[in-house]
Amino acid sequence: MVINLPQNIPIDYLFLPETESRQITLGILRLDVIHPEISGNKWFKLKENLSIAQANHQDIILTFGGAYSNHLSATAATTKALGLKAIGIVRGTEFQNNLNPTLQFCKDNGMELFFVSREAYKQKEQEEWLQLLSEQYNNPYIIPEGGNNAAGAKGTAQIVDFIPEDATHIITSVGSGTTLQGILNGVGGENYVVSDNTNYGGGFQSYKFVLGMAPMKGGKYLKENIQSPQKHWDIIDDFHFGGFGKYNDELIAFMNDFYTEHQIPLDVVYTAKMMYGVQQLLFENYFPEKSKIICIHTGGLQGNNSIKERLVFGG
Numbered sequence: 001m002v003i004n005l006p007q008n009i010p011i012d013y014l015f016l017p018e019t020e021s022r023q024i025t026l027g028i029l030r031l032d033v034i035h036p037e038i039s040g041n042k043w044f045k046l047k048e049n050l051s052i053a054q055a056n057h058q059d060i061i062l063t064f065g066g067a068y069s070n071h072l073s074a075t076a077a078t079t080k081a082l083g084l085k086a087i088g089i090v091r092g093t094e095f096q097n098n099l100n101p102t103l104q105f106c107k108d109n110g111m112e113l114f115f116v117s118r119e120a121y122k123q124k125e126q127e128e129w130l131q132l133l134s135e136q137y138n139n140p141y142i143i144p145e146g147g148n149n150a151a152g153a154k155g156t157a158q159i160v161d162f163i164p165e166d167a168t169h170i171i172t173s174v175g176s177g178t179t180l181q182g183i184l185n186g187v188g189g190e191n192y193v194v195s196d197n198t199n200y201g202g203g204f205q206s207y208k209f210v211l212g213m214a215p216m217k218g219g220k221y222l223k224e225n226i227q228s229p230q231k232h233w234d235i236i237d238d239f240h241f242g243g244f245g246k247y248n249d250e251l252i253a254f255m256n257d258f259y260t261e262h263q264i265p266l267d268v269v270y271t272a273k274m275m276y277g278v279q280q281l282l283f284e285n286y287f288p289e290k291s292k293i294i295c296i297h298t299g300g301l302q303g304n305n306s307i308k309e310r311l312v313f314g315g
């Protein structure tokens, strides 16, 4: 075992007029505070991947990411902490001679960066290129972009262990869908019915509903990638603010208000859009009365670097 699970992950409960009036509980599971540098869902994905690497006696880790990648920065910090060697293949060459803060962080943590054209980067899942990289970099353990593989989903399934048994809704942001997949796996085959139904009164049929909030346009297509026998899950892609990585003044204002109100920093790419969406869904009475909702703060705060002067919490 290379990285141990934390003993406990805090859940912060939010009190809004919409939750009070409908007796809804709204909690945020703070994966962003697991570690100052290795935060969020990437930590769970890396954990499983690195324990396989260690079992295989592979001490070079090679992975892929864009210039703002939370995964690259988490990998760099984790491999440094564990004394492993890391190689990052970066999409695009524009920052090659002028590293942005994410890439500088990776480099400072000992990751060797190699920049490839967007065209070449598209081969990141092709066996031939992976074979070539294996030979070139001395048989590294290769983690796909975002930590998105079966081991990654196995890791994210363990997030469910930190969610109270009586939660009726689990909400996460989605990128590739690996975290959503892991959570569905962790919840179990049938989105089981919450046993003590009497708490909910009024004949409300309760079960764990798993909801993915997509921060990109048309993110519902990710549903095709999810393998699950479960009925009670969905992906909502209405709150994308123009597309992946896009934002506007309204989203920034939401992040600042959210921090002022709840002292919880959100990241502009994933969790701000998720919480904005959750708030809209509350306004629309999407959630039944007495729902017990847990939203997963998947971390990603390093991604606020480019807008930190606009944030009351400084990014």
Ligand SMILES: *Cc1c(COP(=O)(O)O)cnc(C)c1O
Binding pocket: 040, 041, 042, 070, 071, 146, 148, 173, 174, 175, 176, 177, 178, 179, 180, 267, 270, 271, 298, 299, 300, 301
């Ligand atoms: C990577 C990331 C996601 C998306 O995770 P997937 O498993 O790819 O769906 C969500 N939130 C944050 C903060 C991330 O960094």
